[in-house]
Amino acid sequence: MPIKIPARLPAREILEKENIFMMDNEQASLQEIRPLNIVILNLMPEKQKTEGHLLRLLGNSPLQVDITFLKTVTYEPKxxxxxxxxxxxxxxxxIKHRKFDGMIITGAPIEHFQFEKxxxxKEMTEIMDWAKDHVTSSLHICWGAQAALYHHYGIDKFPLEEKCSGIFEHQIFNGHGDIKLLRGFDDEFIAPHSRHTNVSIDEIKAAPDLELLATSKEAGPFLMMSKDGKHIMATGHLEYDTVTLKEEYERDLERGLSVKLPVHYFPNNNPHEKPLNRWRSHAHLLFSNWLNYYVYQETPYEWK
Structure with missing residues (x-):
């Protein structure tokens, strides 16, 4: 089944070249099927790149998916x-009068701020509170995951001495391979991270309503979810393209920032060599498992 996105969305051309099956509103209306309605709060600075990252993964599904992009009104992107x-x-x-089957809240380059700053x-917390009764399941990524942990469970982030950037090994935590979100995952898998803050693994393990699903010895807690499946948090970026970390590294250098090479990323630790994407399969698994088991299988056919 296809993903339904606006005909003029710039990401459409890229996804068409990759043979991602898409359709416009007119085509979708001819199918006698209720699509999954997914709202995406895109807080990343390069909106169009993030659109492509997420739509590529949401489009690799047997389900018809209808996308709504959400913006903040209290901040205008630069x-x-x-x-x-x-x-x-x-x-x-x-859109607050509507109900959605799923919601994605992305990361944002604002980790150096306290949440309240x-x-x-305020707008973000209103959206997260609204989602409790208007969204079947929400997937929170990087800063979005930290925001959800703080707002819903009181778990704050803390600063790192240096940026956590690179490709890290992760292990499924405490035999949670039977969790539906991790179906098809290897016992050990890799994923990109790119952030200046982290969250406490001990606080997550102590939270009665949370399940810790996957961790990294180097990068810390990676995947966790509420026991009812309404909140899924990923502190890394499985959705990233092959060159996203390279682009971020070069951008930071251009800004005159003192940054280290993303670890375990460039072949031979040489920034002039082309990195390889070794996390793509698990990115597709995460998104397809979320869509299937926590959105499609749980959402009502007709919201009341």
Whole structure:
């Protein structure tokens, strides 16, 4: 089944070249099927790249998926054109009367701020509280995961001495391979991370409503979820493209920042050699398992 996105969305051309099956509203209306309605709160600075990352994974599913992109009104992004935001994004006030089968909240480059100091934090908490009754399951990524842990469970982030950037090995925690979210996962797998903060593994293990699913000896807790499946948190970026960490590293150098090479990423630790994508299969597994077991299998056919 296809993913349904606006016909003029720039990411569409890239995904078409990759043979991701897509359709427009007119085509979708001819199918006698209720699509899964997914709302994406995209807080990443390069909106169009993130759109491509997520749509690629959401489109690799036997389910028809209808996407709504959500923007903040209390903060206007500096790295995206106003016309793109007006054409393809909507505000919370325009969709809060609706119910969605799934929601994705992305990361954001604002980790150095306390949550309450983030310009759109009040708006963010309103959306997260709204989702409790209006969304079947939410997937939170990187800073979005830390925000969910803080808002819903009181688990705060803490700063790292240096940026956690690279490709890290992870292990399924405490025999949780039988958890539906991890079906098909290897006992050990790799995933990208890119952040300046972390969360306490002990606090997550002590939270009665949370399940810790996967951890990394180097990068810390990676996957966790609420026991009812409504909140799934990933502190890393399985959705990243092959070159995303390279682009972030080069961007930081251009800004004059003192940054180290992403670890376990460039062949021979040489930034001039092309990195290999060794996490793609688990990225598809995570998103397809979430869509199937925590969204499709749990959502009502008709919301009341």
């Amino acid at each position: 790295n995206e054109s106003k016309s793109h935001m007006e054409d393809f994004y909507t505000s919370f006030s325009e 983030v310009q759109y934090w």
